[in-house]
Amino acid sequence: MNDLTPKEARLAFALLKMRQSQLSQALKLVMPFIEQEPGDKNAAKLGAARLGKVAMTEPEVKPQVTDREKFVAYVQETAPTEVEQVPTVRAAYQAKVLETVARMGGPVDEHGQEIPGVGLGYGASPQQRFYPDDGADALLAVVEEKDLPDLGDIDLAALLGIRRSEP
Known part of the structure; x- marks a missing residue:
């Protein structure tokens, strides 16, 4: 990373916080549909490719x-x-x-x-966690918009930087 000026750092911070807010909204939308009990771990797959495990932590x-x-x-x-x-x-x-x-x-x-x-x-309430498999982030390069679930008003493809499907 190059040395940032304070102005550049503020801009980057603001842009990242905006993206973080969008991601938080999307996460809150999908979490109720996961249907896991504390201690459950289930695979997250994109087609046949496994991204990793989605888990619900045990209450502490x-x-x-x-x-x-x-x-x-x-x-x-x-x-x-x-x-x-x-x-x-x-x-x-x-x-x-x-x-x-x-x-x-x-x-x-x-x-x-x-x-x-x-x-x-x-203490802490059970929380949803994701444990990615090695190389899971490389799958984002080959994901297509048609592979993604519909989140209504949330444009998941844009949020994740996924290439748009051709008409």
Whole structure:
């Protein structure tokens, strides 16, 4: 890449953000039709050529404090120096306890003692992902407009830089 002037960088940024917005709109339109459950991985094919896998991630299990009062009472009893005057638990100690909960797979400490006010919940929601096969991007050079699904008002061929079919 050549050195860009700030003016050129702003122009490139604006053009890329416009394309990003169009791509985001197209992705939101097609995602409800994918019909995958968390953990599913399915091939994405263009004719006989496989582009890669489309996958739905598993929800991330993440320990969290579910009842602050019970949790603070537990820490006051088991590690009183970790309770601040407010009363609240120091963030570093809370993180340490939640790491233990994650490691133990439930709201218990290293000795199997229940930790009140803590449970397992979900962090990030499952997300759609695409894992391209090697060389998948080279297939874009041979894709024709007729190979693409109809997205209504979204011109997928233009968005992807696909050559137009001859009439």
